[in-house]
Amino acid sequence: MSACAKSSENENSSIAGGDRTTKSKVLETGAGLVQDFTPVKQICAHLNAFHVYANDRTRCVEANHYCTHLTEDVRQCLIYDSPDxxxxxxxxxxxxxxRVFKTLPAEERKLWHTHEFEVKSGMLIMPAPASMPNAAWEAAETAEMEDVAPIYGKTYHFWQVDRGDVVPMGPPQLMGSFGSEDDVKKARPGGLDELLRERDERFGVDYKAKAKKREGIAAVEKHPDADTMWNKSE
Incomplete structure (x- = not known):
């Protein structure tokens, strides 16, 4: 098992249960035509990056975020192992x-991570629609990255696909984000090049080119309580 599971490694992984029956497919199709899916229809962004386990910095997993903006200050994202x-x-x-983060209790803030390195390194991307001109999408993505860089995230994973679980097993796992190239090397000795090579090929992107385009994003003043989840595991 690799230190960081990628979606391409998970596509053929086992999932408990057999193939769906014709009856199930018919019922699902019918329900899909008549039921109201308002909450999930509010999803407005797909972000791709890697999450690292707070209790084991040698393990990480590719994370496809499908996000809704509840307010200007709060977002919520469903995390999938692939976009398939x-x-x-x-x-x-x-x-x-x-603004919201600094109002949280000190102990609560220790569960949250930052996004600046993900953004500025080019690790965090918004996969482009096939029909969108690249230049236009790059401009939109960079603008979104400016908004994401200073915000804080709190993440729990329920399904440890990187270890081959066929259903979610065990307690939820607190996850964080990589904060430096040295952090990445704890999971992948080859650093960002090794971690992102296959991901970039799959999505047709170049993290180094994205990092170059994001050099103008302002530095973030990180709260000292953020990213301190690691202190308990080191």
Missing amino acids: AKARLIGVEYMVSP
Whole structure:
């Protein structure tokens, strides 16, 4: 098992149960035509990055975020192991603005992570629609990254697909984000190049080019309580 599971490694992984029956497919199709899916229809962004286990920094997993903006200060994201039709829902992430974060109790703030390195390194991407001109999408993505860089995230994963679980097992796992190249090397000795090579090929992107485009994003003043989840595991 690799230190960081990617969606391409998970596509053929076992999932408990057999293939859906014709009856199930018919019922699902009918329900899909008549039921109201308002909450999930509010999803407005797909972000891709990697989450690292708070209790084991040698383990990480690819995370496809499908996010809703509840307010200007609060976002919520469903986390899937891939962007495919049979993707597994592996976790959730909540994101809040610095204004909200500083109002949280000190012990609560220790459960939250930052996004600046993900953004500025080019690790965090918004996969582009096939029909969108690249230049236009890059501009939109960079603008979104400016908004994401200063916000804080709280993430729990329920399904540890990187260890081959066929259903979610055990307690939820607190997850964090990589904060430096040295952090990445704890999970992948080759650093960002090793971690992102296959992901970039799959989505047709270049993290180094994205990092270059994001050099103008302002530095973030990180709250000292953020990213301190690691202190308990080191």
